[in-house]
Amino acid sequence: MAVKSQEERPISSEEDILTVRNSVKRVTALLNFSLVNQTKIISAASELARNTLEHGKGGRSIIQLINDPDRVGIRIIFEDKGPGIADISQALEDGFTSGRGMGLGLGGAKRLMDDFQIESKENEGTTVTVTKWLEKN
């Protein structure tokens, strides 16, 4: 897999979440994702960006256009140096929230994307990487 291009966006305010969403939207449209998949990717990005802001105390996202020999896709990395997640499987459970959210963001993003990776260390931070490949037609 190779990264063809990438852009970095800070996540430190509510407006930044909008900017991330718009960048993701632009890349998915550029790749010609179907409307349904564009919507899924943007919503997943919105969830993860908000987690970076609210739970991770801010951080950044890297939006990448990636390719394999036979396919292209989008990969989005969300990074923060916040408190980290003590129990990742609990955090992924639907309905679990440490705040006042719906507790569906992590699980939802995982279902909306093709690939979902999460790394987290307590007191060091969290990195979530999600990927979606362009469906071949």
Place this chain on the structure above:
Amino acid sequence: MPKETAVPLHAIISDSRDDILKEWIKAQLDDTSRSQAVPDASIKASSTEFFKLFERAISNGNISDIDRSEWEEVRHMLSDLSASRATQGSTPSETARFIFSMKQPLFARLTKDKSGPDAGAAVWELSLLLDKLGLYTTETFQKTRESIIKRQQKEMMEMSTPVIKVWDGLLAVPLIGTLDSARTQIVMETLLQKIIDTGSKLAILDITGVPTVDTQTAQHLMKTVSATRLMGAECIISGIRPQIAQTIVHLGIDINDIVTKASMADAIKEALARGGWTFEKQAENN
């Protein structure tokens, strides 16, 4: 006691007051980067007014600390000027040049008959003073701009959340844009008030114009629905496009509790039927 300037500034300035003023106004009018936001007459008037206050402040001897009371009138006039220019649509640099364009005519007077260290020191002090006044002008300009933007944002939010009475007892809210917390608050307040005012029993929230629905948006919608129920009214959510419906399902959001319709038209039909209205198209008789 603030120190007296090396050269008695106020004496030099009042000696050639009219020439300095004329040159200063000319410099402003001739400025090629002027945006024409401010008419000539008002440039002349503010310059004359400013120069009068400036001269008075300078005659007190303190030209280093513009926070002191002898500069109060000048500060006041400058903030009014920047505020009105910000509203008129002047650029920040154009507004700052109101002060900076004074440098040339003033310095020319200071160095005209005198040269050497005294004149140099006077120019230096005057230059520092004008820099402070210029900075003050720019800061006020910026503050005014920020408050204009804040007000416009609020107005836009209110404008983009109209609550429409569609029929007796039926309200509709076409939501357009991102449904963040502030927006939701305004929608709820306006909607609840309108429910009371009109005695409506049903409200349609249309989300055709909401670009992204995530769990936060869903939470906001549900909050609005619950608040409406507490007022004894019901909500229908319409405008859920197929791609949004799929995303909601994948996110795992449970909206079974809420009546949803694909389009506003469907929602209106449903609402009217619930109210006991039936409609039929008149036969065309031609």
